[in-house]
Amino acid sequence: xxxxxxxxxxxxxxxxxxxxFTRRSLAAQAMGRIEPETRAVVMPLHVATTFIRDPDxxxxxxxxxxxxDNATVREAESVLAMLEGAGAGALLFGSGMAAATAVFGAxxxxxxxxxxxxxxWALKRWLREEAPRRGLTLTFxxxxxxxxxxxxxxxxxxxxVWIETPGNPLWTVTDIAAxxxxxHAAGARLAVDSTAASPVHTRPLELGADIVMxxxxxxxxxxxxxxxxxxAGARADAFWERIRGxxxxxxxxxxxxxxxxxxxSLRTLHLRAAAQAAGALRLAGRLSGHPHVTRVLYPGLxxxxxxxxxxxxxxxxxxxxxSIRVAGGEAGAIATAxxxxxxKRATSLGGVESLIEHRASVEGPGSPCPPDLLRLSTGIEDxxxxxxxxxxxxxxxxxx
Numbered sequence: 001x002x003x004x005x006x007x008x009x010x011x012x013x014x015x016x017x018x019x020x021f022t023r024r025s026l027a028a029q030a031m032g033r034i035e036p037e038t039r040a041v042v043m044p045l046h047v048a049t050t051f052i053r054d055p056d057x058x059x060x061x062x063x064x065x066x067x068x069d070n071a072t073v074r075e076a077e078s079v080l081a082m083l084e085g086a087g088a089g090a091l092l093f094g095s096g097m098a099a100a101t102a103v104f105g106a107x108x109x110x111x112x113x114x115x116x117x118x119x120x121w122a123l124k125r126w127l128r129e130e131a132p133r134r135g136l137t138l139t140f141x142x143x144x145x146x147x148x149x150x151x152x153x154x155x156x157x158x159x160x161v162w163i164e165t166p167g168n169p170l171w172t173v174t175d176i177a178a179x180x181x182x183x184h185a186a187g188a189r190l191a192v193d194s195t196a197a198s199p200v201h202t203r204p205l206e207l208g209a210d211i212v213m214x215x216x217x218x219x220x221x222x223x224x225x226x227x228x229x230x231x232a233g234a235r236a237d238a239f240w241e242r243i244r245g246x247x248x249x250x251x252x253x254x255x256x257x258x259x260x261x262x263x264x265s266l267r268t269l270h271l272r273a274a275a276q277a278a279g280a281l282r283l284a285g286r287l288s289g290h291p292h293v294t295r296v297l298y299p300g301l302x303x304x305x306x307x308x309x310x311x312x313x314x315x316x317x318x319x320x321x322x323s324i325r326v327a328g329g330e331a332g333a334i335a336t337a338x339x340x341x342x343x344k345r346a347t348s349l350g351g352v353e354s355l356i357e358h359r360a361s362v363e364g365p366g367s368p369c370p371p372d373l374l375r376l377s378t379g380i381e382d383x384x385x386x387x388x389x390x391x392x393x394x395x396x397x398x399x400x
């Protein structure tokens with residue numbers, strides 16, 4: 001069950017004597033704010049790029065120019081901060097990559113970073129290519145193994161531990177509380193890419209993380225029509241303020257129209273996440289017994305290596321992502337993907353439409369992704385239809 005949350009900065013239409021509401025209720029009403037001039041229940045879209053100064057040359061409105069700040073972006077950020085329980089608030093970026101790289105950009109030359117072996121491939125590639133040019137040193141480790149994570153950290157030098165859980169596309173589960181304890185003992189911060197979980201299923205800040213990142217392009221928006229990223233911080237310390245400065249200086253803020261669309265999507269996040277997680281769990285169970293599937297990777301399955309940890313740190317479901325390993329190796333997997341009709345062969349995840357992708361083809365040499373693996377992003381279609389489509393594709397691919 002969702003936990004109560006005491007809203008901050010309530011509208012003057014609400015009384016402090018009112019009871020606290022759950023995150024689900026607050027998200028559904030976008031924090032319940034009322035537009036003061038028209039009394040509309042939906043806040044307006046603010047597209048202005050510049051703002052009038054006061055007679056004393058100040059900006060009492062709190063806005064001066066659109067590159068560092070925007071009122072519509074602030075509205076969406078307030079909902080995201082509430083969902084994550086973020087003491088420092090949230091910062092929206094033009095993409096998930098922009099959000100993630102801002103965290104690494106806030107480090108100093110010479111700092112050491114530990115990141116997961118299993119993680120979003122584009123960010124891993126960026127780390128390998130760009131981080132050394134910025135004076136950062138890197139160690140990749142199997143973060144789902146606390147001993148391996150501890151061994152990879154260099155006390156005094158390691159300043160950031162970056163984990164992704166569940167980790168794309170193998171859906172390995174890292175114990176966030178244990179990782180936070182290990183990182184903090186060495187004087188490092190813990191950042192968690194929680195894109196595949198969403199704040200509906202996992203809230204890393206409550207488990208000890210310092211920063212949580214989402215590619216908001218995925219389930220937070222959920223309709224495959226916005227590219228966005230978000231960071232939520234546990235505390236407004238100097239490191240967080242440096243990230244804020246990087247966004248302002250680089251112009252990485254999300255556009256107001258995209259923020260408006262994201263805000264609309266956040267109102268239905270809990271409904272979509274619950275439906276997609278339930279569908280993923282049903283598919284994982286049925287596919288586990290399929291004659292042409294050699295393995296299903298999904299933390300909601302009792303025999304999954306990460307199931308016990310997932311049960312501790314995930315709530316109300318295990319997310320919308322799973323992968324299957326197909327009999328017949330790479331050829332069998334590619335042939336299966338070519339035969340689907342309802343599933344869409346496309347890159348991305350978290351949308352209301354179900355997607356299928358042969359990840360090894362995308363990631364290329366050096367990927368930890370097995371060549372027989374198909375990544376599945378479960379949408380909100382009828383689960384029987386989704387299973388039936390995969391079943392006919394698997395059987396057709398192996399008919400010869």
